[in-house]
Amino acid sequence: MGNDSTRTDALRPTMLPHRWTRVDDPESVAVVASYSTVIAGAGPAGLTAAYELTKHGHPCVALEADKNLVGGISRTDQYKGYRFDIGGHRFFSKSEEVNQLWEEILGDELITRSRMSHIFYNRKFFHYPLKPADALLKLGPFRATTILLSYIKARLMPIKPERSFEDWVVNRFGRQLFEIFFKTYTEKVWGMSTKEISADWAAQRIKGLSLVNAVLNGLFGGRGKNKNGEVIKTLIETFKYPRLGPGQMWEVARDKVRAGGSAVNMDARVESIEHDGTAVQAFVTTDARGRKTRYLGNHFISTLPIRHLIRSMTPAAPPEVVQAAESLRYRDFLTVVLIVNKAETFPDNWIYIHEPEVRLGRVQNFKNWSPDLVPDQSTSSLGLEYFCFEGDDLWSMSDEDLIALGKREINAIGIANAADVTDGCVVRMPKAYPVYDDVYLSHLQVIRNWLANFSNLELAGRNGMHKYNNQDHSMMTALLAARNILGMGEFDTWKVNTDAEYHEEATESAETGRAVPRAIAAE
Secondary structure, eight states: OOOOTTOOSOOOOOSSSOEEEEOSOTTSOSEEEEEEEEEEOOSHHHHHHHHHHHHTTOOEEEEOSSSSOOSGGGOEEEETTEEEESSOOOBOOSOHHHHHHHHHHHGGGEEEEEOOEEEEETTEEEEESOOHHHHHHHHOHHHHHHHHHHHHHHHHSOOSSOOBHHHHHHHHHOHHHHIIIIIHHHHHHHSSOTTTBBHHHHHHHTTTOOHHHHHHHHHHOOTTBOTTSOBOGGGOSEEEEETTOHHHHHHHHHHHHHHTTOEEESSOEEEEEEEOSSSEEEEEEEOTTSOEEEEEEEEEEEOSOHHHHHHTEESOOOHHHHHHHHHOOEEEEEEEEEEESSSOSOSOSEEEEOOTTSOOOEEEEGGGTOGGGOSOTTOEEEEEEEEEOTTSHHHHSOHHHHHHHHHHHHHHHTSSOGGGEEEEEEEEEEEEEEOOBTTHHHHHHHHHHHHTTOTTEEEOSHHHHTOOOOHHHHHHHHHHHHHHHHTSOOOOGGGBOTTSOBOTTOOTGGGTSSOOOOOOOOO
16 A cells, blocks of 8 residues: 655655655754644545545544555455454445445445344354244243243333333333343443443434334335335345455545545544634654654644543643543454455354353354455354453454464354454454443543534534444545535534434434433442
8 A cells, every 4th residue: 555654755846736845953843744634533524525525625634543555444454465354344324425426436446335244142143133933932932932921011111211221121122122132232232231321322223123013014015114114224135345354445545635636645544633712733653663743724624532532632722621531431342353264154244242251242254254364265254342441351352372372262152163263363342332321422522512612623423423333324424524614505514314314403312312311320
């Protein structure tokens, strides 16, 4: 891949309408650069904003901390020719504009894939989405009856007020189904009780799905739609996918941005954000060698985690804003990639692991996302996903020990034989998921109120807005942020819902549909 980096060695003329100036003091800033718009981050949001601005002849630079890879959590890593996701990334959106943008960037390299996934529970594999006959057979008539009675009870006597993830799911599926198919996996993902997770997260991630919808789709093939005919993302059966993994989308987007006269600079971690209280003046980056670059601009877009954004403010944000930012939490993530000396392992794209006996949360079968992710078709590659907190025992475990753990666990649950594993690697992804605990929204509002003072700063993306969304939502917020800068309208990016749709009539209270939940003591 190309690397624009910070260009401190050779400041030759370019086609970009910006300035490069050397600064004599090597202890401070090595280079000063000037662009019309400066973007922090080259993930889906940052590159979408850069692409949109560049298309309209507006020069910009996207600053990426990673030395080699763009795409953020949607990047594609490589190990000995094997390509793999950081999690699986389906390319499906209710927004036709986003769908068209994907096609515009990648064209024929965007292939159509069939979805197959299962839940592994009680030593059995259950189809997901639910197929009632399959579930009834594997659960048995007694358990099926208790699930039905539990569902009826939940509908007749719902939990009120509905504050937690647990409340939300129990009200729509019944407590029995919650205990079987939601509780264990969700607590693995978040590392906290389902009583402590905000109901907002459930409403966002399981939107439109109910037990009735799941059963009707399973029995009659409703093509993943609810009773109103709206697509339920959880139930879609096909999706688009880049032939060489999701990173291919963002690698091509990066190349198009550069070809259009803008820049994507790697090894450029934003460490300081200079401002005067009403406008941002510069993003200051540091590279791996400690060299600094000060990027001046008229407009700025941040996709940085909000906690990092506030920590970087120079001068510092007010104490109450700093405290709110420090109270925001993140869940981290690592993938153990195992190379298996077998042409086929299991037919799924991915499997959810609901067994509490193993720490494994989900398994990706990359060959079933695209055969071209695997260089040797006589082998397979599996991505074992573990959810953790940065610095905990899983995160701190050596790569060798994590690979050994992964081999033991896939062997224990029977999805592959540990003896067939010939190689492996580990990739860690900090701040993969913004946490929706019971107080996050109130902290976020404090931060938003202060950031509203900055006339030339836009926020976009998952971590940039502390919204656990899919990449289509991140892209739509970035498109609107770019259009604000281009003078194409006055869009409030916070009014983009999780279906990547913009609703001008949305109100602050309608954003979540409920009051901020109070703290709930876990049992």
